[in-house]
Amino acid sequence: MAVHEHKKNKCSLRCLVLTISDTRTDETDKSGNLMVEQLTKEGHEIVQKEIIKDEGIIIHDRIEAGCIKDEIDVILxxxxxxxxxxxxxxETIKPMLEKEIVGFGELFRMLSYQEDIGSAAILSRAIAGVRNNTAIFATPGSSGAVKLALAKLILPELSHVVNEINKDLT
Structure with missing residues (x-):
């Protein structure tokens, strides 16, 4: 099966990376650091990287703040x-989405089942969507999940997603 990338529309995007954890530190944030590394390698700019507590109000506030900043195109x-x-x-992000990209979660679980964790994929929750013309991708915190989501879904389509969000804005 051929993988189709939208290379002609590739662009450098400005990203906010949030690690949601009650225990991770800058030194132990393997998944957040992997996101930064892979996004940078693809030519994207990291506007901000932060570790925040797994508390609804904090998650909501950081996502909302990122969505209202003109200098952020994508929140991961x-x-x-x-x-x-x-x-x-x-539970915090889903009600914030104006449009959900349902296929992201579906394909992530399928790939997790096939290539990473087998039947444990039924426990996997991942979501993507749009709020205030900002793309949002929420992945599990394991480095395997982050690597899989970035390599197979997010990075190949990131520019395409943002171009679609912005194509009819005046």
Missing amino acids: TNGGTGIARRDVTI
Whole structure:
């Protein structure tokens, strides 16, 4: 099966990377650092990287702040997507989305099942969508999940997603 990339529309995007965790530090934030590394390698700019607590109000406020800043095109989060009581990333982000990119979560779980964690993929929650003309991608916090999401879904389509969001803005 051929992978189709929209190379003609590739552009450098300005990104906010949020690691959502009650325990990670700058030194132990393997997934956030991986996001920064891979995005930078693809020519994207990291406007800000931050580790925030897995608390709904904090997640909401940081996402909202990123969506109203003209200098941020994309928000990428990792962590807080599990099914434990403390994991509130999906419950916080989903109602904020004006448009959900449903295929992202569906394909992420399929790829996780096939290439990474097998049947444990049923526990995986990932979401993407748009708020205030800003693309938002929320991935699980494991470095394997982040690597898979970036390599197979996010990086190949990131410019295309942002171009689609902005194509009819005046």
